[in-house]
Amino acid sequence: MSAFPRLTPLAQSLPATVPFVGPEALERRMGRAVVARIGANESGFGPAPSVLSAMRAAADGIWQYNDPENFALKQALGLHFGIAPEHIAIGEGIDALLGQIVRLVVDPGQAVVTSLGAYPTFNYHVAGHGGRLVTVPYRDDREDLDGLLDAARRETAPLVYLANPDNPMGSWWPAEAVAAFAEALPETTLLVLDEAYGETAPAGTLPDIARLIERPNVMRTRTFSKAYGLAGARVGYVLSTPENASAFDKIRNHFGMNRMATAGALAALADQAYLQDVLARIAAARARIGQIAAASGLAALPSATNFVAVDTGRDAAFARAIVDRLMADHGVFIRMPGVAPLNRCIRISTGPEAEMRRLEEALPQVLAALG
Amino acid sequence: MSAFPRLTPLAQSLPATVPFVGPEALERRMGRAVVARIGANESGFGPAPSVLSAMRAAADGIWQYNDPENFALKQALGLHFGIAPEHIAIGEGIDALLGQIVRLVVDPGQAVVTSLGAYPTFNYHVAGHGGRLVTVPYRDDREDLDGLLDAARRETAPLVYLANPDNPMGSWWPAEAVAAFAEALPETTLLVLDEAYGETAPAGTLPDIARLIERPNVMRTRTFSKAYGLAGARVGYVLSTPENASAFDKIRNHFGMNRMATAGALAALADQAYLQDVLARIAAARARIGQIAAASGLAALPSATNFVAVDTGRDAAFARAIVDRLMADHGVFIRMPGVAPLNRCIRISTGPEAEMRRLEEALPQVLAALG
Incomplete structure (x- = not known):
């Protein structure tokens, strides 16, 4: 022992x-x-050659802690999406952000709704904070929006997870269905809308940013790990209300972002x-x-x-x-x-x-x- | 709202x-x-020129997630310290590891002992998990070992923090005093012995690794951020018992380490x-x-x-x-x-x-x- x-x-x-x-x-x-x-x-x-160059150039400054406010990356993402930077929270990949979201929202014993067979790392974080997973089976290899909505209501769940497009099946819902799902949720149920694979989806899959950005019960997660090719860098972000974005400042590791990674993300965003x-x-x-x-x-x-x-x-x-x-x-x-x-x-x-x-x-x- | x-x-x-x-x-x-x-x-x-080279070379592999077991870095650190790699946990800097330690050990309302004016980020994590900070004043600009021990006993605290050498004063205790402090603590009080500045301390400041490595109530934290010059990379580690090291696997972000950072840490360790x-x-x-x-x-x-x-x-x-x-x-x-x-x-x-x-x-x- x-x-x-x-x-x-x-x-x-x-x-x-x-x-x-x-x-x-x-x-x-x-x-x-x-x-x-x-x-x-x-x-x-x-990643793009420009991204590799930017990261290599940033190595010279690696003796410095990164800006804990992630100012430059928030500015760039804000410009990219046409929103104020205050809508954005930055983290060490979506995995880290999911852990923080669960920690902010879930007390032990509370129900958290997800699809049966969806992202295991989300489930890991729910378990890690003592949450009780309530799973809804996929329907025809897609996440079941009606089933998820019913479960969230029935369980008065504080949190529901939906990936669109989905992992591991690669399936997706059109933007309108996802937005309607988000809007139908109780105000006391937070939707994590995981759009890690958003860039690879067909047009019309992602709800407009403006449609959901002011909803206090929606957090959309995005990443540089997939289409941008920076999985080993660990850069993810959340799009939500300013108040929700600042809630991460209550618990996150403020000095957690790698300086080369941030430089890479900035360069990746610039190289559309x-x-x-x-x-x-x-x-x-x-x-x-x-x-x-x-x-x-x-x-x-x-x-x-x-x-x-x-x-x-x-x-x-x-x-x-x-x-x-x-x-x-x-x-x-x-x-x-x-x-x-x-x-x-x-x-x-x-x-x-x-x-x-x-x-x-x-x-x-x-x-x-x-x- | x-x-x-x-x-x-x-x-x-x-x-x-x-x-x-x-x-x-x-x-x-x-x-x-x-x-x-x-x-x-x-x-x-x-950091060393060899470290910059290693990180730049690792950029080519940045599209890959890092090894979640951190195998190579644990092996190298184990060799460096003459201990089995199972004694080591890796994290995104000591800051992240402190957060994980507090989360593993502290339930809301429990007392956590530290010195008044010691590391604010530790206090931040204690507050973030609902712990109750109990502070002991410095004595002659050093952390007061007797006072910390008394407070830990009096409060039946699950956790006590000591930095040796100390931040922000730069003061230190000799190894024997620190080891004796660790050994005098109740078995139900975990000591976080933060040795972020260990490399810069005079000989005789750090207790021998062997002296404390088998104690279940001691975790020593180290980093590549200070003497190794890699603050912006985010690589820290814990030395403790194998069972304690594996406890981090319950809650950590397994895919949280940046791939270039790990390459840099390996190169830094190799360039003594x-x-x-x-x-x-x-x-x-x-x-x-x-x-x-x-x-x-x-x-x-x-x-x-x-x-x-x-x-x-x-x-x-x-x-x-x-x-x-x-x-x-x-x-x-x-x-x-x-x-x-x-x-x-x-x-x-x-x-x-x-x-x-x-x-x-x-x-x-x-x-x-x-x-």
Whole structure:
């Protein structure tokens, strides 16, 4: 017994866990290098060259703490979205912001509504603050807006989570449905509208910023980790009312942002031409994954994200076997949804053609081996 | 009213605040550039050239999330200290780790013991989790070990904070006194032994790693922000028992570490020759600050850190005026302790000769202007 014996009862009740096993851990455990890293919905297309230059230039100032007010990035994001910077809170990726949102809103025992099989890291934070998860099944591989609304009302939940576009299925709702959902929620239920994959969605998927920005019970989360290609930098942000944005100042790690990361985010935002180029490449890679799946008799689901859920047509054990063999036999790292019925699928991130070709070679071999 | 009306009672009770106003904010508010950044105990000597190279090289991989297990950095730190990597927890600077420690240990209303005028960010986290701060005055400009021990026992406190060397005074206790303090604490009181400034302390200041590493009620915090010159990178760590180290996995942001930052920390640890060079320069700059202070009739306190507390010989208003005029009239950014009697002092970070010279020029002028 060499643990401090007096952790809080809540802390004692929690498991030491990780919401996702990283590909590096897989490499160590399996003794095999990842040769196609297409499992974590990162962007193998990378950030813009201008972003790399900006981050490298910022290294010279790394001896300095970052501006705790994140002034420049808030200004730039405000200009980008046509809103005052006071509407914006910055954090170390959406993961950190989700933890802060849960901490601000959820007391132990309170109900938090999400979809069954949605983002595990959100669930991790809810558990970490003693919240009680109430899950609503997906309907036709989409999050069930009516079901989420009913659950939020029934449970008088302080918090409900919706990702649009969705992870892990890649599905999405049109902007009007999402906005109507937000507007129908009780004023005492906060919606976390996670738009991590917003940039890759078709036009008409994201509600206008103006439509929801003044609603005290809506926080929209965005990130530089996906389309902007900066997953390892840790830059996310929240769009909400000024009062909500400043609530993060009650609890956040004010000096938590990496200085090179902020420089990278600023440069990424400034290089919208590169973003448009990447979006085209992501769309092409989605189609490519669809073709690779189809060639093996599997059906790719429509996707508004930088990944594609592929229906294996069989059960979770089969999907798990594909995921495991792709890594073990071919070094191809993908993931899969965690719960039924979503876990009949495998989830493949878009990436450059070299990675797509590895997948194209490996998938038929794995399926043949599995019989 | 555009705040979400249902924050937790604790969150509602907290102010939106920042433990420290950053120099960038001062620049914006005062409309004047900082020309000598010697207020935040950063290292103007910067990180090693090898560290800058490593971080720039790591930019190419920034599209990837960092290894959530922080395997390589734990391995390197374990080798460095001669302990198993399982004794180590990694976080986004000591600030983030302090927040996690408080969260793991402190329930609302519980007493947390620290010194009156010690690290404000620790106090911020205690308040953020509803803890009740119990403060012990400094004694002769050092943290009062006997007083802290008495308070911890009297309050049956779950948590006590001690920085050795100390911030903001730069004072320190010898290793034996610190170890004896740790060993005298009740088993149900966790000691956070903050050794952020450990590298700059004289030999015999830090207890041997082996002396405390198996104690379940001791967590030692270290950082790459000070002597290693990586404040803007956000890399800190905890040395404790394996069970305590793994407790962070219950609540931390597993994917929170910046990938370039980790590469920088690894390179910094590998370049101990550079660290030794910087330590000599810090020592020389401490002496230089002492000379500059003495030339103006002020007395520098002995320091084991990368900064020097200078006794103004008068009161807090006078010290505040010096701090304010140095910035307003000369662009020289320093800080001062927050409470009496420490706030008779100003606190000046060591830095390269150009910054020292700015101080040397500005301080007599400010004192003359103040009369």
